[in-house]
Amino acid sequence: MRDGIDAAALETVLASSGVKVTRQDVDAVARSLARIRDAAAALFPSPLLDETGERFFRLLEGDADEGAGR
Amino acid sequence: MSVSDPTALTLRQAASAIAQGRLHAEALVDACYDRVERLQPTLNCFIRTAPDPARAKARAADMAVKAGRTTGPLHGVPLAHKDMFYRVGEICSCGSKIRADYVPDHTATVLKRLDVAGGIELGRLNMAEFAMGPTGHNDHFGRCRNPWNPEYITGGSSSGSGAAVAAGLVFGALGSDTGGSVRLPAAACGVVGIKPTLGRVSRYGTMPLSQSLDCVGVLARSVGDCARLLSVIAGADSNDGLASRHTVPDYERGLDQALDPRSLAGITVGVPDRYYYEGTDGEVAELLAASRAIFEKRGAKIVDVPVGDHGAVNDLSNAILWPEGAALHLSSLRDRAHDYASQTRARLLVGLGVPATLYLEATRARTPLLEELLQRTFSKCDVLQVPVLKRPVPTAIETDVGGGAAMQEILGQIVANTRPFNYFGLPALSVPIGFTRNGLPQAMQLVARPFREDVLFRVGAAYEAAVGGFTARPPL
Numbered sequence: 136m137r138d139g140i141d142a143a144a145l146e147t148v149l150a151s152s153g154v155k156v157t158r159q160d161v162d163a164v165a166r167s168l169a170r171i172r173d174a175a176a177a178l179f180p181s182p183l184l185d186e187t188g189e190r191f192f193r194l195l196e197g198d199a200d201e202g203a204g205r
Numbered sequence: 206m207s208v209s210d211p212t213a214l215t216l217r218q219a220a221s222a223i224a225q226g227r228l229h230a231e232a233l234v235d236a237c238y239d240r241v242e243r244l245q246p247t248l249n250c251f252i253r254t255a256p257d258p259a260r261a262k263a264r265a266a267d268m269a270v271k272a273g274r275t276t277g278p279l280h281g282v283p284l285a286h287k288d289m290f291y292r293v294g295e296i297c298s299c300g301s302k303i304r305a306d307y308v309p310d311h312t313a314t315v316l317k318r319l320d321v322a323g324g325i326e327l328g329r330l331n332m333a334e335f336a337m338g339p340t341g342h343n344d345h346f347g348r349c350r351n352p353w354n355p356e357y358i359t360g361g362s363s364s365g366s367g368a369a370v371a372a373g374l375v376f377g378a379l380g381s382d383t384g385g386s387v388r389l390p391a392a393a394c395g396v397v398g399i400k401p402t403l404g405r406v407s408r409y410g411t412m413p414l415s416q417s418l419d420c421v422g423v424l425a426r427s428v429g430d431c432a433r434l435l436s437v438i439a440g441a442d443s444n445d446g447l448a449s450r451h452t453v454p455d456y457e458r459g460l461d462q463a464l465d466p467r468s469l470a471g472i473t474v475g476v477p478d479r480y481y482y483e484g485t486d487g488e489v490a491e492l493l494a495a496s497r498a499i500f501e502k503r504g505a506k507i508v509d510v511p512v513g514d515h516g517a518v519n520d521l522s523n524a525i526l527w528p529e530g531a532a533l534h535l536s537s538l539r540d541r542a543h544d545y546a547s548q549t550r551a552r553l554l555v556g557l558g559v560p561a562t563l564y565l566e567a568t569r570a571r572t573p574l575l576e577e578l579l580q581r582t583f584s585k586c587d588v589l590q591v592p593v594l595k596r597p598v599p600t601a602i603e604t605d606v607g608g609g610a611a612m613q614e615i616l617g618q619i620v621a622n623t624r625p626f627n628y629f630g631l632p633a634l635s636v637p638i639g640f641t642r643n644g645l646p647q648a649m650q651l652v653a654r655p656f657r658e659d660v661l662f663r664v665g666a667a668y669e670a671a672v673g674g675f676t677a678r679p680p681l
Contacts, residue, residue: 145558148557149554149557151534152538152544153539154535154554160551160554162609162610163551163560163612163613164328164555164557164558167345167523167527167555167558167613168555168559170520170523171520171524171559171563172563173517173520174516174518174519175521175566178514178517178521178574179566179570179571180570180573181568183569183570183573186572187569187572188565188568188569188571188572190572191568191571191572191575191630192447193449194450194572194575194576194579195369195402195404195575195584195654196404196449196451196656198339198579198654198655199451199656199657202428
């Protein structure tokens with residue numbers, strides 16, 4: 136385990152992409168994944184069941200439309 | 206009018222002088238190339254120059270003025286761009302060995318718009334390999350060096366853009382910003398840089414890194430110059446379905462009012478109550494406080510505003526950036542791994558390990574997190590003010606970490622304050638605020654609601670006017 140990440144499983148995932156990786160590479164990726172995982176745990180509201188990526192762009196555009204009257 | 210050193214003009218001053226026949230475009234192009242020739246060995250800003258076509262365009266521009274023909278807003282103005290904007294038939298290296306011979310079959314929309322406006326491209330500028338790297342190091346083309354002191358970093362990834370504009374080699378430059386790549390070099394080199402709202406500028410014909418985060422931005426020596434350049438390149442594009450159809454305002458309109466001593470009356474500047482100022486170096490904090498005092502003198506109100514856990518947002522953006530980057534580079538990572546710099550390769554590998562579900566969750570979470578930011582924070586202010594860098598600009602040696610274990614920590618510190626706004630898709634302007642004791646520039650970052658670049662320019666221009674303009678030039 137590296138930072139709570141199963142390094143052996145991660146190595147298998149990385150290798151399955153067809154990219155050659157070393158143990159050092161796996162350790163570095165594990166460190167980054169651990170930080171991402173912690174951030175996700177801190178931030179994700181639940182549930183996200185009805186959320187779509189598309190709505191983000193509508194929010195950006197829509198906020199500008201509303202801004203005219205602000 | 207006699208212009209003793211035309212390279213010291215702002216872009217708008219140069220354009221005006223050319224349009225009025227007081228300055229010849231050809232003479233200006235020659236003056237810029239003279240500086241390029243003299244300073245390239247020190248700064249390493251350019252990857253390629255194109256003097257013959259540039260001089261031919263300049264002569265044509267002068268003839269047009271003589272003939273009284275209508276000129277565009279950039280008529281005869283020398284520009285140069287990060288080497289990742291495609292022009293049909295011309296090599297575009299993307300700062301890499303892998304694309305050393307890449308010749309695109311189409312031209313970027315932004316380049317076409319700059320051409321139509323009359324800009325003259327002097328050449329292609331240095332950059333981080335594939336726009337991945339916030340320092341200005343490049344293993345293939347050599348490190349771009351800071352005009353204020355070559356031992357220090359330029360910031361990246363638009364390293365050549367920041368250095369060339371600051372050194373007076375060109376009047377403006379395109380950059381790209383996926384995590385801070387316009388704002389960081391603008392800050393470290395002492396020029397103005399804007400990352401527009403996601404979708405404000407077409408990305409057709411630009412090297413992609415992350416479709417969810419990439420923005421095309423500009424760097425120049427004044428706020429008004431950036432406003433003009435953005436007015437030219439922004440807007441809908443039939444070749445880019447993700448380019449917004451929102452009307453592009455004339456960003457220069459009203460900037461003359463910046464000279465009014467109460468030009469910021471009615472503007473509220475928000476200072477985040479967490480994350481962005483935590484751990485900020487004392488010298489940097491003093492410069493930021495001084496800039497807020499200037500805002501207040503101009504009539505702005507300063508308030509503390511709440512923000513969420515943007516440190517976590519910074520980390521979470523990696524769940525989007527690296528999978529999208531790795532997917533683009535997968536084939537080359539398999540077959541030409543040795544042709545990537547170790548740092549570039551190490552960062553891309555992260556993308557191979559992010560589960561698809563996490564990538565999608567990070568993408569979908571943008572909406573509620575942006576909603577929260579707009580409701581909790583921007584309901585209390587018109588712009589946020591935060592540091593671009595929390596510490597003085599570091600040296601090249603301090604940040605030459607390759608792909609080793611220190612990489613994540615060192616690079617993470619540099620992009621800590623810029624990357625969250627790519628995640629949110631918000632516009633952000635980097636504005637110089639003076640110098641730290643090491644002689645290097647510092648900058649504030651102003652951030653606004655979506656598509657409110659006009660507000661950023663208004664606030665930035667008021668500050669610029671209050672300090673008498675950004676007239677300091679590097680000791681070259």
